[in-house]
Amino acid sequence: MSSYQLPPVWTKLRRHEVFPTFSHDERARYNFLSNLNRFVSTVMAPGNRIAFENRVRPSFQEKHGRDFQDRHELQDYMSKDPVYQAWGALRRSTMEMRQQNGRAAVLRQAAELAGKVCEQLSKGPQNLELKEGFTVPPYLRHVDNHLMPGSYHTEYFQGDVANAANYDSGLFVTSGGMLGSLTDGGGQAIAKWVKETYPDFHPKRILDIGCGLGHNALPIAQAFPAAQVTAIDAGAPMLRYGAARAKALGVHNVTFIQADAASMPEFEDAGFDWVQTTMFLHETGGKAIHRIMQEIRRVLTPGGITLHIEQPQYTPEMSLYEQFMRDWDAYYNAEPYWGHMHDLQPQDLMEEAGVPREEFMQIGVKAVNDLDPKKEDGKVAEDYGRSPIWNVFGGWKR
């Protein structure tokens, strides 16, 4: 056997009752794209550092008599290097192919998927609330996050779930399967950490903001079966598919509600013991994020906890090279708030959310991955912005 570390085959993904069906060749396409991603991230991406240290930085220093001032200046010079150019072109191309191939698979069965979801939703108690005339926040309408045409909110026809099904079946490819067989490694990790760190914490009401299709809300609901989880998002296709998926997976203590996190009049003051976001804040906007913090402060009960899984913040301790590499996704994987958001100080955000500085906490958490043959010790080359190792910040409200 080769010592090359293979990504898991796509069929390791657990397919539930509302999951799209994939043909032989559609599966093969995803297997190839996973491998292409792996090569680009483990073989080509490290080349950027070599090019940076060996020629880009020395030639800049020679010319200007100083080092780079910030990541933007570094970006200007790296973007002229052929190693960076080849990596960037291939990374972008791979992402676009992943979207096109995923869309091709789900759009050809869009009507059947909508039917399957509708049927699943009719079983058991209602776990979905969509709002007529709901206004999708402008920061979502302004960009197609992750180069996902139509983003989370676009419905191609009434009852459509195509974009959600694409997200559910394709994130495995983008993440190289490192989030596990249900792509829920983030939610599993935070649930495990909370349970182990605060064994006496028994939340009754949990709010998951920006839940998408509930990848990370479900493991929290499963870890705290006595709690009622409210999962909110702006995207109707995601909520509809997520509610059906939860039923298909037998998780019954989650309700999916369409809501705007910056204004949640549907929820009473101090109504939640735990407010969670997972890889959500960097997909909001520069003004909305502060309104969201105000709303978290209002709906979180004193003595409750709020936690936020994010990529690491850009701090003075983080090298400019790392900031520059992490910025790639902001500009070229269409997550434009990423860079600005990671310039904010999480302590400040949490203070706005009602967490005093002395209660602020920040930890590193790694995805719980049931597909990793070496379990959680598996070492994968750093793929800035895509690695399943996150920064979690938050704290207790007083």
Place this chain on the structure above:
Amino acid sequence: MDKTQELSGSHAGGPLDHSPIDASSVNDILMAGDKSKGGRPYFLESAETERIMNVAMAVATEVAVLRERLDTLERLLESKGLIDRAAIEAYEPDEASAQERQLWHARYAARILRIFQQELDAIARPENNTPMHRIADEINEM
């Protein structure tokens, strides 16, 4: 509950058609290739080269898909006792078959590399490279 919000499908009639659609008129072929919002960055010095790279990577994907399908075929046939994969691996064609296969490779290579052959021809025989608008004028006099 199931009211449609922000019906923003593009494309029942093509990539520039933004009229709403219903479930029975999803143009999956063109919609699969929808462009996401925002200007597309080009990383290589030449956008033309990057376009070709994108075509080449898509073709490479399809080669991988064919390879996986062939592998499925071989394994299914073997499981039914119809072929022996080890025999495929060990197969060495006889002289005549080997020649036929070489011929196929030669034709294939020549098809793929046609443009290089023709560019060399252009340098070798400049007299054969009169611009077509001039030929049109010339032929008008014939």
